[in-house]
Amino acid sequence: MKLVPTGILRSISAVTKHLFVKRMTTQYPDEAPELGYRFRGRHIFHQDVCIGCTQCERVCPVIAIKMEEHKDPMSRKVVVDRFALDLGICYYCGLCEEVCPTDPKAIHLGPDFELSTHDRRLLIYEMDQLAGPKPLPKKKPAPAAAAAAPGAGVPAAAAPAARPASPAPSLPPQAGGGEPAAEA
């Protein structure tokens, strides 16, 4: 070893400097964590927008969605009777949201991540538990303020500006407008 171990002294000084750096911890239950606005948390389902195509049920890789619908003979539209989502088995990949053909998407993933329960059966959420604010539709351009806000994250489900959708050109063209899935 050298006579004066400068490397060790440098380590100690590097560490001491960190005493005066700003803390990186968010004191969680008191402060809200910062999430990106695209954060994929608990799903939000809108029964009035859903057209009952069951694409989400079919694309889900773990079969977490179960839908029951019937065709209303009067208005000749499909009405969704039941939309159950097993949040315990879902792994929040977002494919259901991606494949949903409606314009303010009928199913999308919101910022809520505080989903712990004491019983696994309580994790199966029905339609009423999957409520939440509607996202902004793609066709209208998103307001400048909402689009420029990088981190709106609020963990509670009642987030007012939860999901401003990106302006139309930034999404891949085949994900909107009911275009059928392309074959290679």
Add this chain to the structure above:
Amino acid sequence: MSELKIIPREAVQGRVSLDFEKAMRKDLRSDLVQINLGPHHPSTHGVLHFFVTLDGETVVDSRIIFGYLHRSAEKLFEGRTYVGAVAIMDRMDYTAAMLNNWAWCLSCEKLAGLEVNERSNCLRTIAGELSRLSSHYIGIGAFGQDLGVFTTSGIWGFNWREEILTLLDDLSGARMMYNYMRPGGVAQDCEDWWPAKVRKVMDLVPRHVEDWHNLLTRNEIMQMRTKGIGILSAEDALAHSVTGPTLRGSGVKYDVRKAHPYGIYSELDFEIPVGENGDCFDRYMVRMEEMEQSRKIILQAVDRLEQTEPGNLGKAPKVFKPAPGDSYAEIEGAKGALGIYLKSDGDLQPYRAKIRSPSFINLTALPGMLRGWKLADLIVIFGSIDINMGEVDR
């Protein structure tokens, strides 16, 4: 463990230490101790079980037992479409998930003949290199912890990684399991403020690397613990098919990004850091240099990204049936060369998907590297090859 054959002392070749030779003297009778390191252990980078035979403190033989994190991923792939399987691929090397995405998409594109356009490639490059940075942050942080710097280096690594995870959260919607890339492109475009944010975060990287250099690299104790320890010669490394920073630390200049370029790597300007001796210190320095090179790549990719048209991501089909055949594509993952072999029989789902996992193959070189070193060195050597159990066990 009854089938374990204890290697007789006379058969141990190579690097032996002084007290080991003393133990071979006939008048000093001593027993070999067999010890289980793990799977519950503060430093095995995940659940890995070492069964080590020790003579005093010197490692005579070691046997690696893995599989504690096996999730039958390759079987799961057969039940999902090519697009649906991307989310499973995230969970292999979970510290650098974007790179796993990329490997899968590359192989699917080769199988189905899909093209990826410039903007998607730039986004993929940025995301992939950000993942490599985040994996090295953890790798070097854990290496410092194995050396004994309490938890300081580890927590710094995780703290700095938060900045990168925020970036990738803004891009893809998740912090660790991105599910971002698709065969033929990426899932969504970035926001217009995102490239500027990337540049800001990249400005912080040299400061973090400098912090680590101050803490570890010039520290005399760290040099005593890592220089000359755990030498992996270039011939041994090549014989074991070791890739990644472990191979480059032994002096072999092989990087998949330069050898078989994919994406836009052939047009980017970056260097490949190479070590000389193949000891732990060289592998550590290779990783530190790679972080700087990743930063360079990201900045160049951001420049190219800003010149492409926003929103033009090319065609990424949701469902496709590739013609029967197979494909193999390899990328430079964070731990080594990550390859996916796909075999299709013309159906929506792959017939067989096999992952060539770099951590798994690097791990096979480990018992040879450990023989003759002390118990304390075992931890350091194992930390220096930086494996991820998600990749080893799949």
Add this chain to the structure above:
Amino acid sequence: MAAVPGALLVDDVGAVGEWLRNLLFSWGLRGIALDFVLAFVAVFIVANFTLLNAGVLSVVLRRQIAFVQDRYGPNRVGPQGSLQWVADMIKMIIKEALVPNRADRLVFVLAPIIAAFPFVMAYLVIPWSSHGSLADVNVGVLYLFAITSLAFPSLFMAGWASNNKYSMYGGMRAVAQLLAFEVPLTMSVLGVVILSGTLSTQGVVLAQHNLWFIFPQVLGAIVFLIAGMAENAIHPFDLTEAESELVTGYFTEYSGMMFGLFLAVETGTTWTLAAVFTTFFLGGWQPLFLAGVPVIGWPIVWFLVKSYLVFGIIAMIRFSVPRFRIDQFLRFGWTVLTPLAFLNLFIAAGEALIIGKVWNP
């Protein structure tokens, strides 16, 4: 360092002692009973201080390590987390103290007790204020090192009795390490003894009234610090419990209050090291300025401030430096530290010769 020579310093602890003696006398206690009660009160205060100090320091340590790592540390229990140690102690007391099946039961249970005794007994000869230490032994230095050497059998007992290979490794390393560093530890202090001319700890402190010994004995101070950290198995010399290798080393199998005792002793001996370092090299309770302040406890305050500062420095070294390997470390101890300690002895003898007379008030 212009402290007033010893005779003029306010003997505050003596004044309090006098008041207490008069109080007890007025209650009717006489003779041996009076002395016994006084001694009991004094020892009670100091013994409780050592353990409470160890508790509070564990929180201070955790907050310091957290701040160094850009985070907060425990800040929920009590104001700024200061009562965290109470929560930890309650948790440890109510946990079951398991003895492994084939462990050597008597040795296993005795080990933490044997670790705790020397730790508390060392505080008897540390001089707190101008009145002196609790036990006015005129071979205080010798007593100190004799007592602290009693701690190492407990490490080995814990390691061996646990019936666990990790613990055995920790215990073996402990024996080698602690034996190796006894020599530089005692040698480095001999220089101070030469300069102060007495083996009594109060005498050493009084001898520093003109100049703290850290200045003529820089080498001795550094050797003492390193050897002391090695003796107490403080990181970066905590190879006996190298967490990343041996889980917790020699006390892997301990749980409940036995583990709590080991933990308290570990933090406490770090502070003891800081206190002893202050006594030998930083002038003990000698104030740096404002010497004649007639406030009760003023020298004690100085002593505590200096000790906590040294503790903070030791703690900072703890989180920033990697660990040695055992054979490298032992080689360092025998081939580098011991010769340096002998060299320091010659330097001290030379200084004493050149100055002509010892630093006596």
